[in-house]
Amino acid sequence: MPGVIEASDLTKIFGGITAVDHISFDVHEGEIFGFLGPNGAGKTTTTRMLTGIIPMDGGSVTIFGHNMGRDPVLAKQRFGIVPETSNAYVDLTAWQNLMLMAELYGLDRDRAAQRSLDLLETLGLSERRDQKVQGYSKGMKQRLILAMALLHEPELLFLDEPTSGLDVQSTRMILSMLRALNTDGTTIFLTTHNMEEANRLCDRVGIIREGRIVAIDAPEKLKAAIDRLHQIEVSFDGEIPAEELVSLDGITGAERRGDKWQITADNPDQAIRSLVSFSGRHGAAILFLHTLAPSLDDVFLRLTGEERP
Amino acid sequence: MNPAAVRTQVRRAWAIAKKDIRIYYFKGPVLIFGIFMPVFLFLAFSMGGRQLPLEFLLPGLMGMTLFFTSTAVSPAIFPWEGQAKTLERLAACPITIEAIVLGDMAASALFGIGVTAVTLLIALGLGLPLLHGIVLGSAVFLAAFCFSALGIILAAPPTNVPSNIMMLSSLLKFPLVFISGIFIPLEQLPAWGMALAVCSPLTYLTDLVRYAFTGAHYFPVPIDIAALIAFTLLFTAGAMRLHRRSLPRRV
Ligand SMILES: Nc1ncnc2c1ncn2[C@@H]1O[C@H](COP(=O)(O)OP(=O)(O)OP(=O)(O)O)[C@@H](O)[C@H]1O
Ligand SMILES: [Mg+2]
Numbered sequence: 001m002p003g004v005i006e007a008s009d010l011t012k013i014f015g016g017i018t019a020v021d022h023i024s025f026d027v028h029e030g031e032i033f034g035f036l037g038p039n040g041a042g043k044t045t046t047t048r049m050l051t052g053i054i055p056m057d058g059g060s061v062t063i064f065g066h067n068m069g070r071d072p073v074l075a076k077q078r079f080g081i082v083p084e085t086s087n088a089y090v091d092l093t094a095w096q097n098l099m100l101m102a103e104l105y106g107l108d109r110d111r112a113a114q115r116s117l118d119l120l121e122t123l124g125l126s127e128r129r130d131q132k133v134q135g136y137s138k139g140m141k142q143r144l145i146l147a148m149a150l151l152h153e154p155e156l157l158f159l160d161e162p163t164s165g166l167d168v169q170s171t172r173m174i175l176s177m178l179r180a181l182n183t184d185g186t187t188i189f190l191t192t193h194n195m196e197e198a199n200r201l202c203d204r205v206g207i208i209r210e211g212r213i214v215a216i217d218a219p220e221k222l223k224a225a226i227d228r229l230h231q232i233e234v235s236f237d238g239e240i241p242a243e244e245l246v247s248l249d250g251i252t253g254a255e256r257r258g259d260k261w262q263i264t265a266d267n268p269d270q271a272i273r274s275l276v277s278f279s280g281r282h283g284a285a286i287l288f289l290h291t292l293a294p295s296l297d298d299v300f301l302r303l304t305g306e307e308r309p
Numbered sequence: 310m311n312p313a314a315v316r317t318q319v320r321r322a323w324a325i326a327k328k329d330i331r332i333y334y335f336k337g338p339v340l341i342f343g344i345f346m347p348v349f350l351f352l353a354f355s356m357g358g359r360q361l362p363l364e365f366l367l368p369g370l371m372g373m374t375l376f377f378t379s380t381a382v383s384p385a386i387f388p389w390e391g392q393a394k395t396l397e398r399l400a401a402c403p404i405t406i407e408a409i410v411l412g413d414m415a416a417s418a419l420f421g422i423g424v425t426a427v428t429l430l431i432a433l434g435l436g437l438p439l440l441h442g443i444v445l446g447s448a449v450f451l452a453a454f455c456f457s458a459l460g461i462i463l464a465a466p467p468t469n470v471p472s473n474i475m476m477l478s479s480l481l482k483f484p485l486v487f488i489s490g491i492f493i494p495l496e497q498l499p500a501w502g503m504a505l506a507v508c509s510p511l512t513y514l515t516d517l518v519r520y521a522f523t524g525a526h527y528f529p530v531p532i533d534i535a536a537l538i539a540f541t542l543l544f545t546a547g548a549m550r551l552h553r554r555s556l557p558r559r560v
Pocket of ligand 1: 040044
């Protein structure tokens with residue numbers, strides 16, 4: 001299956017500084033791809049090259065098979081974008097902004113009007129549609145920009161930190177909309193700082209650091225990869241022999257902490273099975289069992305080198 | 310529908326023009342530089358310049374009005390949009406930079422044509438006979454696009470401070486008025502003045518407007534028209550080229 005986005009050797013140099021350094025990746029149809037990285041890592045620069053806003057200094061991008069360098073208009077026709085900095089026309093009303101987008105994407109008038117009504121309704125902006133965007137709050141502006149990006153029903157959506165600085169309600173509204181869109185088949189490329197958001201939303205994440213991709217995988221796999229040794233906390237309702245516990249399959253160490261055992265496992269799945277049969281053999285019921293998997297935060301900090309162990 | 314086809318792009322350029330008309334016609338600097346300046350100069354010269362006959366002065370002032378109004382909006386659009394971050398939005402839309410420039414030109418030209426039409430009514434009201442309406446119409450139409458393209462070229466330096474661009478364009482616009490046969494007839498210009506005058510598209514417009522009202526002209530009419538067409542093509546191509554390069558540095 002060809003990638004919806006295919007980036008190869010993408011490079012951008014700003015006055016001697018390589019902001020994006022020969023990165024390559026594919027985004028597949030129907031997935032939510034998270035693009036993570038610390039400030040200044042090159043996320044926005046990459047997104048701008050992928051969307052044809054700035055030219056690349058090397059490499060190539062194709063969107064649905066259209067080469068961004070050769071056929072930018074055909075490529076741009078196929079996606080919607082929510083850029084990093086808010087940018088609806090503040091001197092126009094929400095409705096006028098949407099109609100401008102409709103004309104720029106070549107929608108016919110009836111369809112544009114119907115889509116606009118629906119989107120304004122879904123995003124809670126119907127009442128303010130004839131007010132100039134000047135008077136909008138940040139969250140309202142961001143929701144309008146999302147509506148502008150979605151007007152032509154793109155099969156691919158780019159979002160550069162769509163929820164940064166928004167309150168819980170606006171954030172929820174946007175995220176639940178993204179989930180619904182994805183369910184209906186829209187491929188999503190999402191730049192974010194919010195690990196929780198990426199973890200819950202994304203099928204795969206790419207982590208960029210100083211212009212280079214340091215990892216691309218599903219969040220769960222990344223988490224599993226950084227810490228081969230998982231921690232398991234367990235407690236039993238009776239005394240158990242400690243030396244036998246340590247020698248169980250999948251377990252490399254055990255330490256008593258109050259009424260719990262802190263177990264280090266090189267194979268958490270095997271370790272849990274062993275613990276269950278162990279508790280049966282000794283007639284000591286398991287009261288509590290908890291696995292402490294690394295969070296995406298841990299992955300991020302490890303891979304972007306901000307953690308100094 | 311092929312989004313990249315010329316027809317589609319022209320239609321999208323018109324969407325840009327409509328947006329410009331809505332937003333930029335009513336901004337302060339546009340109104341001041343576009344309308345009040347020529348009106349002010351108009352009054353100043355018609356009071357001070359009694360030695361010049363009305364049928365000489367009015368066509369020149371009409372040409373000047375078109376020049377100032379057509380270049381009032383166009384230099385400011387790109388810096389304004391760069392500053393407001395709306396340019397980034399346009400850059401991600403399926404529209405070419407050439408079409409964006411064309412749309413900005415159209416908006417700017419229409420502003421010029423509209424205000425100039427008002428001065429035409431004034432001229433007619435003052436009893437000036439219009440001898441060659443078609444020549445006047447085509448001259449004004451061509452020159453409006455020519456001047457607005459020139460204005461867009463002035464916006465090519467990738468600064469997003471509109472007042473810098475306004476300053477730059479005033480530096481160019483005012484001297485041009487004095488070498489284009491508006492206040493001084495071309496016949497009376499010294500050789501060096503003549504050399505400058507032929508380089509100014511405003512010269513040919515003024516000559517044509519004067520011909521339309523009085524029948525007198527300095528260059529043959531086809532030469533005037535050809536010169537305006539040549540300047541329009543040159544400026545349009547230049548504007549599109551320069552902005553293709555400077556747009557990425559603005560966003
Ligand atoms: N127009 C520009 N001119 C010069 N340098 C730039 C420009 N845009 C970005 N950079 C530089 O490129 C690098 C990457 O910036 P970019 O905005 O892509 O980072 P980011 O990952 O989006 O960061 P953030 O999380 O803060 O949004 C930074 O060092 C930045 O200073
Ligand atoms: Mg960024």
